[in-house]
Amino acid sequence: MSVVDVESARHGGARAALARFLRRPLASYYLVLGSAGLLLLIGLIMVFSSTSWMSTTQFGHPAYYFTRQLIWVLAALPLAWLISRMPLRILRAMSLLMVIGAVGLLALTFVPGLGVVRGGSRNWLDFGGPFLLQPSEAAKLALIIWVAHVFANKGTLVRQWRHLLIPVAPVVAVVVGLTLGQGDMGTSVIMMLILLTIVWVLGVPTWLFGLAVGSVGALGIFFVLSESYRTQRVLGFLDPFADYANTGYQAANSIYAFANGGWWGTGLGASTQKAGVLPEQHTDFIFAILGEELGLPGSLMVIVLFLAFGYAGLRIAMRTKDTFVRLAAAGITGWFMMQAVINLGMVLAVFPVVGVPLPLVSYGGASMLATVAAVGVLLALAKQEPGAKEALAARREQRLRRREAAT
Incomplete structure (x- = not known):
């Protein structure tokens, strides 16, 4: 057999193995679990690497920020496990309380002494x-x-524009308005994109979806132009080096980080940009440090993991007949993928610097809790795929038999 035949056989075997895996009822479940778990692990490694100099300078030891991040991860994992085992009817019943609580906490940021x-x-x-x-x-x-939950309850009534807007539009307007009032335009953009994703998957008329996109775009342009610093930040990415010392500083130094890393990277822990040069090197710009230290292979690995996560999320949404599962899976997947795209584009100076972290990778306790909890929700939704419940029941039965045999 020639070398070409051997290689063809290997590729054919790999494709067949992948096809067999994707035919399994729990394929989406394991894809979400595996990709999210690896992103968490890479995030912890890169948080330690990107903050070691800063931690040593500020606190005298290199693991200060890493320890805090690890605490948040260890707190978030049991929460995700609990959510992944929670019946969807309970999750849906809690949804209104979750929104009310979120609005209340957002409002508290405007209270002097708390915000x-x-x-x-x-x-x-x-x-x-x-x-x-x-x-x-x-x-x-x-x-x-x-x-x-609201759209799933409305059923076919969502084809009427008033049922599509009420009560979703006013509540979303309050949440986004409070977020914009905080001065956090990046998060506001993500929220509006999430809503557009859900509305698109819902299957609203094209003219209505176009109107929603146009309204969101017009609102975004208004807020960008309403403050000079926002306008400068948005326009600064076009040529970061034109105003290197001011609006282009972060984007320019992010480019320097990738240039310094080259194809193969400087090696884990060997970044020079993290030593007080690149601002937010452990949060919004952690991917720049990853690219500098791990080069193209490390950068592509993170991108592939996000693509695997996105594929699994879309697979869950497409394989279900339950409207709530479809919309929630699409919303979570859209959140992670759009936020990742915006973050990567921002770090690569393709998009303006809007200040959004890389999900599951960037440093940040609140972001970590929310994103890991969202992974737990997506795992719960993956269990609703055809044959998934039966496969889980069979797996539990096998475990019980092994325990009985061991005793």
């Missing part, structure tokens, strides 16, 4: 403990679950 300004945005709450809370992150998940 904290960071990075020009008043989107943090300080209750006096060691950690700050960012309500807008939890609000994304709350909106997805509640909007999916």
Whole structure:
């Protein structure tokens, strides 16, 4: 057999194995679990690497920020496990309380003494403990679950524009309005894109969807032009080096990080941009440090994992007949994928710097809790795929038999 035949046999075997895996009832479940788990692991590694210099300078040891991130991850994982085993009827019953709670927490950021300004945005709450809370992150998940629940309950009535708008539009306007009032335009954009994703998957008339897109676009342009610093930030990405010391500083140094890493990277822990040069190197710009240290292979690995997560989420949405499952899966998948695209585009100076973290990878407790909880919801939705419940029941029965045999 020639070398070409051997290679063809290997590729054919790999394709057959992949096809067999995708035919399994729990394929989406394991794709979500595997891709999210690997992204979490990469995130922890890169948080330690990107903050080691800063932690040593500020606190005298390299693991200060890593330890805090690890605490958030360890707190989020049991929450995700609990949500993944929660019956969907309970999750749907809690959706209204989740939205009310999110609105209340967003409103508290405007209370003097509670609201904290960071990075020009008043989107943090300080209750006096060691950690700050960012309500807008939890609000994304709350909106997805509640909007999916409302539209699922309405059934065919959503074909009428008044049922499509009420009560979703006023509630979304309040949540987005509070977020914009905090000065957090990046999160507001993500929220509106999530809603557009759900509305598109719902199957509204094209003219109505076009009207919604136009309205969101017009609103975005208005808020960009309403503040000079926003306009400068948006236009700054076109040529970051034109105003290197001001609006182009982050984007320019992000480009330098990738250039310094080259094809293969400088090696884990060997970044030079993280040493007080690139701002937000552990949050919004952590992918730049990853690209500098791990090069093209590390960058592509993260992108492939997000693509696998997105494929699994879309697979869940497409294989179900349950409207709530379809809309919630599409909303969560759209959230992760759009936020990842915006973050990567921002880091690569393709998009303006709008300040959104890379899901499951960037440093941040509130973001970590919300995104890991969203993964738990998506795992619960994956169990609704055809044959998934039976496969899970069979797996549990096998475990019981092994335990009985062992005893």
